[in-house]
Amino acid sequence: MFRFILRRLLQMVLAFFGTTLIVYALMFAGQGDPIQALAGERPVTAAQRAYLTEKYHLDATGVGGFFYRYVTYLGGLVRGDLGQSLTGRQISDILAAAWPVTVKLALIALAVTVLFGVTAGVLAAIRRAGVFDHATLVLTLLVLGIPTIVLAPLAQYFLGVRWPIFPPTAGAEPSFWALLLPGIVLGSLSLATALRLTRTSVTENLRADYVRTARAKGLVRRRIVGVHVLRNSLIPVVTFLGVELGNLMSGAIITEGVFNIPGVGFNLFRGIRTEDGPLVVGIVSVLVVVYLLSNLAVDVLYAVLDPRIRYE
Amino acid sequence: MTQNAVRPTPASPTPPGGHLLEVRDLHVEFRTREGVARVINGVTYHLDAGETLAVLGESGSGKSVTAQAIMGILDTPPAHVRGGQILYQGRDLLTRSEEERRQVRGTEIAMIFQDALSALNPVFPVGWQIGESLRERAGLSRADARRRAVELMDLVRIPAAAKRLGDYPHQFSGGMRQRVMIAMALALDPTVLIADEPTTALDVTVQAQIMDLLADLRRDLGMALILITHDLGVVAGVADRIAVMYAGRIVEHADVRSLYRAPAHPYTKGLLESIPRLDVRGQALSTIRGLPPNLMRIPSGCPFHPRCPYAQQVCVDEVPHDLVLGDGRTSACHFAQEVHDDRVD
Numbered sequence: 001m002f003r004f005i006l007r008r009l010l011q012m013v014l015a016f017f018g019t020t021l022i023v024y025a026l027m028f029a030g031q032g033d034p035i036q037a038l039a040g041e042r043p044v045t046a047a048q049r050a051y052l053t054e055k056y057h058l059d060a061t062g063v064g065g066f067f068y069r070y071v072t073y074l075g076g077l078v079r080g081d082l083g084q085s086l087t088g089r090q091i092s093d094i095l096a097a098a099w100p101v102t103v104k105l106a107l108i109a110l111a112v113t114v115l116f117g118v119t120a121g122v123l124a125a126i127r128r129a130g131v132f133d134h135a136t137l138v139l140t141l142l143v144l145g146i147p148t149i150v151l152a153p154l155a156q157y158f159l160g161v162r163w164p165i166f167p168p169t170a171g172a173e174p175s176f177w178a179l180l181l182p183g184i185v186l187g188s189l190s191l192a193t194a195l196r197l198t199r200t201s202v203t204e205n206l207r208a209d210y211v212r213t214a215r216a217k218g219l220v221r222r223r224i225v226g227v228h229v230l231r232n233s234l235i236p237v238v239t240f241l242g243v244e245l246g247n248l249m250s251g252a253i254i255t256e257g258v259f260n261i262p263g264v265g266f267n268l269f270r271g272i273r274t275e276d277g278p279l280v281v282g283i284v285s286v287l288v289v290v291y292l293l294s295n296l297a298v299d300v301l302y303a304v305l306d307p308r309i310r311y312e
Numbered sequence: 313m314t315q316n317a318v319r320p321t322p323a324s325p326t327p328p329g330g331h332l333l334e335v336r337d338l339h340v341e342f343r344t345r346e347g348v349a350r351v352i353n354g355v356t357y358h359l360d361a362g363e364t365l366a367v368l369g370e371s372g373s374g375k376s377v378t379a380q381a382i383m384g385i386l387d388t389p390p391a392h393v394r395g396g397q398i399l400y401q402g403r404d405l406l407t408r409s410e411e412e413r414r415q416v417r418g419t420e421i422a423m424i425f426q427d428a429l430s431a432l433n434p435v436f437p438v439g440w441q442i443g444e445s446l447r448e449r450a451g452l453s454r455a456d457a458r459r460r461a462v463e464l465m466d467l468v469r470i471p472a473a474a475k476r477l478g479d480y481p482h483q484f485s486g487g488m489r490q491r492v493m494i495a496m497a498l499a500l501d502p503t504v505l506i507a508d509e510p511t512t513a514l515d516v517t518v519q520a521q522i523m524d525l526l527a528d529l530r531r532d533l534g535m536a537l538i539l540i541t542h543d544l545g546v547v548a549g550v551a552d553r554i555a556v557m558y559a560g561r562i563v564e565h566a567d568v569r570s571l572y573r574a575p576a577h578p579y580t581k582g583l584l585e586s587i588p589r590l591d592v593r594g595q596a597l598s599t600i601r602g603l604p605p606n607l608m609r610i611p612s613g614c615p616f617h618p619r620c621p622y623a624q625q626v627c628v629d630e631v632p633h634d635l636v637l638g639d640g641r642t643s644a645c646h647f648a649q650e651v652h653d654d655r656v657d
Binding site for chain 2: 208215216218219220232
C-alpha cells in the first residue's frame, strides 16, 4: 500500500507538470501582443511597454522564450507563489476567498446526493419493480436528460422568482440558505447517477450467494440488508461519490455563474472571458492538484472498503 | 464403515413413531415469465436422529430446492411451495410464521453450501462471520463470540485458528473455506445439518478430507446429516440411506449397501454403470442417453421414460407409484423388480 501511494504521488508530479504546461501554452502561446491585450483599447507608451516587457520576461522570444517564461512561472508555483492576475490582485487571495464558497456548495450538493440518492436507491432496490422503483426511474432519467444549463435557470426562475422560496442569487459571502438551491441543482445530476448506481448494486447483491447463507444463519432481514448487503453494495457507490466530490470541489462554472456565486468556477470563467492568463493558469494548476489528490484518496478508500483489492 | 459405528443417543426428542425430520409429498413450482416449472413433484423422505441421508441426483433434479424449502430460504418469487408438509419434531414447518421459521434456522437445522467462496460474505473477516450467529442469535459478547469462533475453527481443523480469525474468505484455500462454512453452520449447535454439495468445488483429495470431517463431526456431535450430492462416490462411505431424485421426485430409496448391490430403478442403475471402474479393463464407459427433462414440460407417465432402456407403453401412460421391495426399499418404477433382479456386475 505504501509503495502504491508513493508511486501514485510520483505519477502525480508528472501529471501536474504536463497539465500546467498544456494550459500555460494554450493561454499564452497564441497571444499576439500580450501587452496590448492587457491595455485593451488604450495606447501603450514606450516606457510602459519597456516596463511590462521586463516584468513579464517578454524580451525572450520564440519557443525558448516560452519555456523560459514557463519555467520561471513554475519556479514561483513551487514556492507557493501563484503570481498576480492581470487585475493586479494576488491569485492566492482570489482563491482563498473563492474556495470556501465552492467547498460549501460542493458539500451541500454531496449531502443532497447521499441523503436522497443513496437512500432512494436502496429503497428502489428492496422494492424492485414497485411503484417507488418505477417513479424514481422516470425521475432520474428526466434529471439526467436535462443539462445543468437548462435546469439551473429553470430552478432559479420557479423557486427563486416565481415562488420566491429561495433567494434567486447568492452574491458575495453567501449564506447556507442562499447556497441550498444551487447545491440541490448541482447535486441533482450526481444524485440521479448515485441512485441508479446504488439500486443496481443493491439489486445485484440481494441475489448474491452470501445473502442465502445469511438467511440460513437465521438472521433478521433488517440485518441481512442493512449489514451484509449494504456493506457490499456501497463499495462502487462510495467510489463514485469520491470522484464526484473531486469534480464538485473544482467548481461548477454553470451553476456558480447562473446563481452569481463567487466560487472557483465563477472566477475561472471570468478569467477565461477576460483572457486573464495568469488567473486561469493559476486556478487550473491548483484544480489539477485537488483532482489528483481526490482520485488518490478514492483509490486508497477503495482498498479499505474491499479487502479483496490490494495494490502492489 | 460409518453406518456400523455406535451412535450417541439422539440429542432432541422425537415423537414416538415419528421421525426427526420428515418431508411429505412436497410440491414446489417456479413461476417465471417463460412459464411454470414444476421443480418438486411430491417429494417424500425422512431423517432420523443421528443418521446420514444422502440425496442423490443430477443438477436440476430438485435436491437443493427441497433442502432450501426445509430451511425456508427459497426465493419467493419465483419459488412457491404448492403443497405438502415438512415436519420437524412432529410439527409442520410450512404452517409456521416466518419469524418462527427464522428461529429454527441455524439453531435446529443448519445448512452449508456448495461454493464457499461466494457463500461467504467477501468483505467481513471469517471470525466475524462465524461469531455473528453467536452474537446475534445466542447473545454472546464480542469477546466470547471470538473465543467460541476460535474453538469452532479448531473443531473443523483449521490450523492456527486464532491467527486466522481476522483473515478474509479470499485468503483461504478452497478446502479451508469450506471448513469455515462448516464452523459457521455448527455455531448454534444444530440438530440437523444439511450439506448441499459440500465438496463439488474442491479437489479430489480435499473432497475426501471434507467428507471425513463431516462424518466425524456428525458422529461426535450427534447430529443428523442430509448430504446432497450428484457424486455416487462421495456417498458410499458416509451415508446410511440414499434417496435418488429425478425430475423433482424420489425415484429410489434404499440403504446404501443394497442400493449399490442391486439398484431397483433404471436411473440409479444408469448412474452406477456410468462410474468409471478400475477393475474392468477395456470397457467403454456407459452413459445415460439424453438429457434431464425440461421442468416446464415434464414427460407424461414416468418422467424418466424417454431415457430409459426398460421403457414400455405403460411407462408413457401411467405415473409409477412407489413399489415397496422390502427392507424399507422403494422404487418408483413399473419394472422395479425386474431392474432389481437384473444385477449390475
